[in-house]
Amino acid sequence: MSDTSYGANQDTVVAVRQITKVFPGVVALDRVDLAVHKNEVVGLVGENGAGKSVLMKIMIGLEQPDEGTIVLRGEETTLRDPSDAIKNGIGMVFQDGSLLPNLSVKENLFLCHEADFRKVGILSLRAMRDAARELLKRVKLDIDVDLPVTEISPAERQMVEIARLLWLSQQYGKENPLLILDEPTTVLADAERNRLFSILQDIKKQASVILISHRLQEILENSDRIVVLKDGKNVTEIPASKAKLSRIEQLMVGHTFSADRFKEDEQATPGKVEILSVKNLSKAGLFEPLSFTVRQGEIVGLVGLVGSGKEAVCNCIAGLDKADTGDVFLGERKLPSGSPSAAVKAGIGHIPIDRRSEGLALMMSVAENVNLLVLDRLKTAGFLSPAREKKNAQYWISECQIKTPSIGTLCANLSGGNQQKTVISKWLSSRVRLLILDHPTRGVDVGAKDEIYKLIRRLAKEGIGMLIMCDTLEEDIGLANRMLVMKDGRLVKEIESSSQKKPSPQDIIGLIV
Amino acid sequence: MTEVSSKGGALSWLRERFPASFAAARTWLRRFGILPQILSLAIIVGVFAIGTKGKYLSWANIQTILSLAAIPAIYAIGLHQTIVLGGIDLSVQGVASLCAVFVGILLKNQYNSYNVGLWIIPISLAIGGAAGVISGLLNTGLRIPSFMATLGMSWILYGMAVLIGKAVNVQILDTRIENFVSATLFGIPQIAILAVLIAVIVQMVQDRTRFGRYMYAIGGDEVIAKQAGVKVKGIKIAVFTMAGAIYGLASLLLACRLGWATSRMGAGLLFPTITAVTVGGVALTGGIGGAKNAVLGALIVTALNDGLVLMQVSPYIQQAVNGVVLIVAVALTLDRKKLGFIK
Numbered sequence: 001m002s003d004t005s006y007g008a009n010q011d012t013v014v015a016v017r018q019i020t021k022v023f024p025g026v027v028a029l030d031r032v033d034l035a036v037h038k039n040e041v042v043g044l045v046g047e048n049g050a051g052k053s054v055l056m057k058i059m060i061g062l063e064q065p066d067e068g069t070i071v072l073r074g075e076e077t078t079l080r081d082p083s084d085a086i087k088n089g090i091g092m093v094f095q096d097g098s099l100l101p102n103l104s105v106k107e108n109l110f111l112c113h114e115a116d117f118r119k120v121g122i123l124s125l126r127a128m129r130d131a132a133r134e135l136l137k138r139v140k141l142d143i144d145v146d147l148p149v150t151e152i153s154p155a156e157r158q159m160v161e162i163a164r165l166l167w168l169s170q171q172y173g174k175e176n177p178l179l180i181l182d183e184p185t186t187v188l189a190d191a192e193r194n195r196l197f198s199i200l201q202d203i204k205k206q207a208s209v210i211l212i213s214h215r216l217q218e219i220l221e222n223s224d225r226i227v228v229l230k231d232g233k234n235v236t237e238i239p240a241s242k243a244k245l246s247r248i249e250q251l252m253v254g255h256t257f258s259a260d261r262f263k264e265d266e267q268a269t270p271g272k273v274e275i276l277s278v279k280n281l282s283k284a285g286l287f288e289p290l291s292f293t294v295r296q297g298e299i300v301g302l303v304g305l306v307g308s309g310k311e312a313v314c315n316c317i318a319g320l321d322k323a324d325t326g327d328v329f330l331g332e333r334k335l336p337s338g339s340p341s342a343a344v345k346a347g348i349g350h351i352p353i354d355r356r357s358e359g360l361a362l363m364m365s366v367a368e369n370v371n372l373l374v375l376d377r378l379k380t381a382g383f384l385s386p387a388r389e390k391k392n393a394q395y396w397i398s399e400c401q402i403k404t405p406s407i408g409t410l411c412a413n414l415s416g417g418n419q420q421k422t423v424i425s426k427w428l429s430s431r432v433r434l435l436i437l438d439h440p441t442r443g444v445d446v447g448a449k450d451e452i453y454k455l456i457r458r459l460a461k462e463g464i465g466m467l468i469m470c471d472t473l474e475e476d477i478g479l480a481n482r483m484l485v486m487k488d489g490r491l492v493k494e495i496e497s498s499s500q501k502k503p504s505p506q507d508i509i510g511l512i513v
Numbered sequence: 514m515t516e517v518s519s520k521g522g523a524l525s526w527l528r529e530r531f532p533a534s535f536a537a538a539r540t541w542l543r544r545f546g547i548l549p550q551i552l553s554l555a556i557i558v559g560v561f562a563i564g565t566k567g568k569y570l571s572w573a574n575i576q577t578i579l580s581l582a583a584i585p586a587i588y589a590i591g592l593h594q595t596i597v598l599g600g601i602d603l604s605v606q607g608v609a610s611l612c613a614v615f616v617g618i619l620l621k622n623q624y625n626s627y628n629v630g631l632w633i634i635p636i637s638l639a640i641g642g643a644a645g646v647i648s649g650l651l652n653t654g655l656r657i658p659s660f661m662a663t664l665g666m667s668w669i670l671y672g673m674a675v676l677i678g679k680a681v682n683v684q685i686l687d688t689r690i691e692n693f694v695s696a697t698l699f700g701i702p703q704i705a706i707l708a709v710l711i712a713v714i715v716q717m718v719q720d721r722t723r724f725g726r727y728m729y730a731i732g733g734d735e736v737i738a739k740q741a742g743v744k745v746k747g748i749k750i751a752v753f754t755m756a757g758a759i760y761g762l763a764s765l766l767l768a769c770r771l772g773w774a775t776s777r778m779g780a781g782l783l784f785p786t787i788t789a790v791t792v793g794g795v796a797l798t799g800g801i802g803g804a805k806n807a808v809l810g811a812l813i814v815t816a817l818n819d820g821l822v823l824m825q826v827s828p829y830i831q832q833a834v835n836g837v838v839l840i841v842a843v844a845l846t847l848d849r850k851k852l853g854f855i856k
Contacts, residue, residue: 100738122721
């Protein structure tokens with residue numbers, strides 16, 4: 001399967017060998033190898049959930065591997081935490097940044113390493129300023145180092161973080177440190193992006209880099225070697241000079257899934273009635289005006305990268321965010337913008353990605369969660385009737401096959417899959433007309449995924465329209481009747497996905513990245 | 514990303530500097546440190562100067578304001594550091610009461626033969642500091658949110674004060690500190706000079722020492738600070754200790770100024786102190802504002818109340834005005850994005 005060895009040689013700075021990491025119900029990494037050599041940029045690609053972030057977390061000591069070893073400059077090492085990693089010359093620039101917003105550039109640069117600037121316990125601000133300017137020169141950054149970091153651009157913040165990491169590894173006497181850049185360009189404008197990559201070529205002379213990005217073109221242009229991960233396994237690695245975009249896309253997506261994995265045979269033909277229609281909806285900076293409809297019993301997959309605007313569209317429909325322009329109609333009724341309670345009242349359900357913090361009240365029982373939206377209907381003479389509460393909860397628990405010891409069990413004590421089924425049953429019992437499913441199978445084991453797919457099919461048969469965003473493209477394709485492809489805030493294409501004529505992931509991934 | 518047009522001369526100059534929206538006002542306030550406080554003070558002074566036909570600006574009244582603001586300012590210098598950390602300290606009243614009782618017992622008095630003289634200064638610092646250590650340990654060791662840990666501490670210390678002091682008013686017969694407090698130097702009340710001196714020292718610690726940097730790092734983002742290698746627990750305990758020691762000093766000064774030491778001395782201290790801290794521009798979300806803000810806040814609150822008294826406004830309305838000022842100050846300094854939701 002692989003066309004080069006993952007082997008390390010004398011130029012290897014960091015190598016991970018046979019790393020395995022298991023989370024409850026999911027094998028995140030399965031015997032993964034990765035070696036990074038001196039003065040090299042390695043592009044790491046893979047779909048969401050392929051295991052890239054877990055692998056990086058292991059390399060900076062945020063997670064510990066269950067099996068496998070980390071070899072630094074020829075020596076086997078255990079990395080206890082990120083500060084341990086930086087002592088060994090490995091540092092990461094996170095997507096959301098790790099600078100302190102209330103401190104200035106120079107204070108952030110030297111945080112916790114101010115010893116050189118002290119005279120009888122007092123810090124010399126001038127010495128710090130001079131040293132900071134000197135450091136930033138190395139990444140070709142010329143800014144006022146007294147500014148708070150909130151006042152410099154995202155690209156400049158990344159440069160500051162890179163400069164700090166380079167300096168720290170120098171302080172610890174590590175030559176050729178490894179810098180991990182996690183999706184550095186998602187927050188950058190085009191000009192800033194070019195600037196980052198031109199500086200990256202400079203940094204290469206003194207460091208190695210792992211570059212993670214969903215924009216494959218970037219990876220092709222800026223890395224020396226490309227490593228592809230899929231489902232927590234090494235797929236292959238290719239020298240960037242020999243790599244082709246289409247080939248990498250194919251490798252990322254793979255093509256091993258059985259026909260009935262997503263219950264395609266149970267896919268219903270949607271009705272004629274339009275449940276949801278979105279007209280010219282837009283939100284500045286997130287997505288441009290777009291229109292689409294969802295019919296009765298139809299499953300519409302919204303596909304696109306994180307940051308393509310699909311989440312923002314869903315938030316606007318669910319009323320969690322206020323749109324700038326455009327309208328959302330549920331049936332004939334126009335929904336007020338930015339009102340989640342009006343959306344719920346009209347019949348829009350939203351199953352958020354983070355069900356533990358948003359979808360479920362974890363410290364409430366299964367029954368209380370199931371009944372949460374329908375309390376009005378469970379009253380007798382103005383007071384909640386315990387008997388009717390119990391009846392409603394029991395009905396939905398058996399309907400959705402929620403495996404729980406009793407209806408009074410706290411949701412915190414259920415498995416991920418059963419929590420998700422509880423969330424779905426909550427909306428089912430409230431008789432929603434449109435359901436927004438944000439990564440419904442995230443963190444759910446295989447068996448429970450199957451049951452959730454069945455539930456989704458059942459919802460469709462009952463005429464509920466759905467907007468889904470899935471963990472993988474395959475899941476989107478498998479579940480959806482129709483797909484809307486989004487890229488950089490625009491709706492770029494609409495693709496039919498009837499059960500007889502499913503598009504292939506390769507067709508779609510080219511539109512996304 | 515929007516770019517403000519550079520054309521339009523004066524208008525855009527104004528627009529850039531004088532924000533039109535509430536959110537912009539907040540950013541502006543934060544960026545300019547103490548300028549908004551100085552402006553508010555100028556407005557207060559201006560309004561009362563006109564309202565009292567100049568009486569407000571008399572040297573005697575200015576002396577009154579400075580001397581009245583000093584002790585609240587010292588309390589605020591102590592308390593604001595715990596807010597900079599991202600926590601809060603509600604134990605002021607308990608610490609003040611306990612210190613007052615010890616001052617009464619240990620300085621020369623009619624009830625016993627103790628007379629520690631000026632040793633009372635380090636003793637007060639130590640009592641306050643010890644209370645701070647305990648609050649800090651409760652917060653970091655038992656992981657009790659600082660507002661609950663210190664609120665509990667406040668009542669424990671107050672209970673101890675009543676138990677030890679038996680609710681007796683003790684007249685302080687050693688008048689050396691009282692004399693220092695009420696004297697003036699070049700016409701400026703010495704107590705105000707002392708408050709400024711303490712502020713300068715604390716501000717210096719905040720700006721120019723590692724301890725100070727780490728205090729702000731924790732207030733900015735505790736997780737990031739910890740990952741960078743800040744010893745979060747140690748710094749927190751040290752900050753609570755410092756805060757407590759400063760309350761101890763302020764309480765000694767307050768008792769000596771009153772001439773009486775009683776376990777009731779702490780009552781009603783918390784609200785003005787927190788008001789001073791927030792009005793001074795220290796954000797309740799942590800990481801923003803320093804000793805200079807605490808002092809200015811105390812000065813603003815005192816100047817406002819003094820003006821209201823001179824204008825003969827009903828004391829009930831004065832209290833309500835203070836409440837409004839507190840809420841407005843919090844609204845302007847709180848960084849809601851950092852909180853997610855408000856409890």
